[in-house]
Structure formats: C-alpha cells, structure tokens
Amino acid sequence: MFLPRIVKRMSPLLGSRMSLNACRFASTDLVRTEVDDKTGIAVVTMNRKPVNSLNLELLRELSSALDAVEKNKSRGMILASSLDTVFSAGLDITEMYKPDQARLKDFWTTLQEVWLKLFGSGFPTAAAINGHAPAGGCLLAMSCEYRVMRPNLTIGLNETQLGIVAPSWFMSTMENILPRREVELALTLGKMFSTEKAHEIGLVDEIVDTKEEALAKCTEFIQLFARVPREARALTKQSFRREALQKLDRDQDLQMFIYLVNQPQVQKGLGLYFESLKKK
Numbered sequence: 483m484f485l486p487r488i489v490k491r492m493s494p495l496l497g498s499r500m501s502l503n504a505c506r507f508a509s510t511d512l513v514r515t516e517v518d519d520k521t522g523i524a525v526v527t528m529n530r531k532p533v534n535s536l537n538l539e540l541l542r543e544l545s546s547a548l549d550a551v552e553k554n555k556s557r558g559m560i561l562a563s564s565l566d567t568v569f570s571a572g573l574d575i576t577e578m579y580k581p582d583q584a585r586l587k588d589f590w591t592t593l594q595e596v597w598l599k600l601f602g603s604g605f606p607t608a609a610a611i612n613g614h615a616p617a618g619g620c621l622l623a624m625s626c627e628y629r630v631m632r633p634n635l636t637i638g639l640n641e642t643q644l645g646i647v648a649p650s651w652f653m654s655t656m657e658n659i660l661p662r663r664e665v666e667l668a669l670t671l672g673k674m675f676s677t678e679k680a681h682e683i684g685l686v687d688e689i690v691d692t693k694e695e696a697l698a699k700c701t702e703f704i705q706l707f708a709r710v711p712r713e714a715r716a717l718t719k720q721s722f723r724r725e726a727l728q729k730l731d732r733d734q735d736l737q738m739f740i741y742l743v744n745q746p747q748v749q750k751g752l753g754l755y756f757e758s759l760k761k762k
C-alpha cells in the first residue's frame with residue numbers, strides 16, 4: 483500500500499544539485515518520490531533489491547507514485563533506480579512461474595495500469611537509466627519521452643530469448659521511438675543493445691558517466707518545456723500516443739496473458755530460465 487511520508491525540509495543528506503533545494507518526499511520502501519521545490523520536477527526512484535524486478539507490490543507503488551506526480555502538478559517526472567548497476571530487471575519471474583491465479587491477474591492488471599499512466603501521462607517524463615534495463619525495465623524507460631543512460635549497460639526487449647512473446651503494447655512503445663523494421667528485428671531477435679548501440683540507433687538519447695549527470699540531463703530535457711503551456715503540451719503528447727494507448731484492449735490482453743502463462747511449455751521455460759538466473 484502507498485503510505486506517503488511527506489516532509490518539507492532542506493536536505494543536507496542528498497547529494498548533488500538536489501541538496502541545494504528544499505524537497506518534498508513521498509516515500510515508501512519500494513519507491514521513493516522526491517520533488518525538487520526549485521524545479522518542480524519529481525524524481526521517482528525504484529528501490530527493490532537486488533534488481534528492481536517488477537513484482538505486484540513494486541508495480542502498485544509505481545502506480546501510486548504516478549498518481550501523486552499527476553496530482554501534485556509536478557513540472558515533470560524522472561524515473562530512476564537506487565541500485566548501482568540495474569535500472570530494472572523487468573517483470574519478476576516469480577510472479578509468472580507457478581503463479582497464484584488471483585495474484586497473477588492483479589499483477590498483469592497493475593502492469594497495464596502503470597504503462598497507461600506512464601506512457602499516457604500529460605507531464606513530461608525522462609528516464610535516468612543508471613543500470614541494465616531488460617524487458618519490462620526497457621518498457622518503463624521507453625514509456626518516458628527521453629532516455630539518458632550510463633555506458634556499458636544493456637537495454638532491450640529480450641522476451642523471445644526466453645521463449646515468451648512481448649505483448650503488442652510493448653512493441654508499440656518501441657515503435658514510438660524506432661522505425662518499425664528496426665523494432666521487428668529487435669523483437670524477433672530478442673536483442674539486448676549495449677548503451678552505445680542503443681544511442682546510435684536512437685533508443686537512448688544521451689550517454690553520461692554518472693547517475694548525477696543522468697539526472698541533470700533529464701532535468702534539462704524537462705525544463706525545455708518550462709515555457710510551453712502545460713495543457714497544450716499534454717494534449718499534443720497524448721495525441722501522438724493515442725493510437726498505441728487505445729489499441730490496448732485490457733480485458734483481452736489479460737485473458738491472453740493468463741492463458742499463455744499457464745501453458746505447460748511456458749511454465750517449463752520460465753522455470754528453466756529462473757534456475758539459470760540463480761545458477762549464474
């Protein structure tokens with residue numbers, strides 16, 4: 483459950499530029515939200531060790547954080563990770579392997595909700611990709627309008643490599659950034675791009691050395707819109723994204739997901755993959 487702890491104070495504990503400004507904090511264990519009072523930009527930081535795999539609880543808290551950013555009328559939102567080398571490992575395999583059926587339904591519905599809120603948000607969004615971003619992690623980053631990434635990491639939709647299929651709205655999200663042919667190739671290969679390759683093809687907008695620089699670049703991007711009327715910007719962004727958003731038939735997508743995940747060969751594949759991750 484989202485229980486925001488909101489305090490207003492000067493924070494000598496925070497590093498970099500954030501420390502200069504009064505910040506409001508709305509935090510839970512899994513997601514920390516800090517609004518810089520000077521810029522009005524919210525930094526939403528995922529904090530689920532060891533790899534920010536997206537389980538039901540993390541997704542619920544992300545969903546609540548997005549609601550809070552919307553409600554607070556923040557100038558924009560930066561999505562980041564508290565971990566040193568992982569942005570998000572994507573969906574938590576344990577939610578899909580030998581699942582409790584009621585929870586599985588809740589899990590997928592909440593993922594849809596997070597995507598609808600993030601991809602469809604009116605406020606400007608940017609991802610500070612300070613670690614690897616496979617599959618669902620890549621989806622979150624791609625749902626933002628701008629991506630800044632540290633070097634020597636990986637990002638991509640690797641689902642086919644695991645013997646599963648990325649839902650069509652994952653594909654549409656990548657198609658919002660890259661040419662259709664490039665997307666088809668990336669998805670059929672289950673391609674994980676290096677930071678450098680992702681930058682070359684336009685999946686990532688900038689490469690920087692540190693998380694602090696990534697946050698600063700994301701801030702600069704969001705500040706580009708400072709003088710653009712908020713509503714006009716929001717409606718323009720949402721018009722561009724409407725087709726992808728409307729294409730998601732939530733009920734049908736949920737039924738398909740439940741059916742596919744419960745197939746014995748998919749369960750077997752997920753089990754083997756999970757074991758291979760553990761043995762690594």
Ligand SMILES: CCCCC/C=C\C/C=C\CC/C=C/CC(=O)SCCNC(=O)CCNC(=O)[C@H](O)C(C)(C)COP(=O)(O)OP(=O)(O)OC[C@H]1O[C@@H](n2cnc3c(N)ncnc32)[C@H](O)[C@@H]1OP(=O)(O)O
Pocket residue numbers: 532533535567568570571572573574575576614616617618619640641644645646647648649739742743748756759760761762
């Ligand atoms: C015809 C057939 C049709 C079939 C269609 C089927 C279904 C279609 C329906 C739905 C599609 C579902 C879409 C899914 C999208 C996804 O997001 S799936 C998840 C994909 N994610 C990955 O492949 C990433 C896997 N992880 C990694 O590559 C690495 O962990 C990392 C992120 C690069 C980090 O590496 P690092 O070395 O730092 O950490 P470790 O690998 O040592 O991991 C530490 C710890 O964390 C556990 N773990 C890692 N990833 C996950 C995860 N995604 N879920 C759960 N747990 C994870 C790992 O097992 C380690 O655990 P420990 O050994 O217990 O410490």
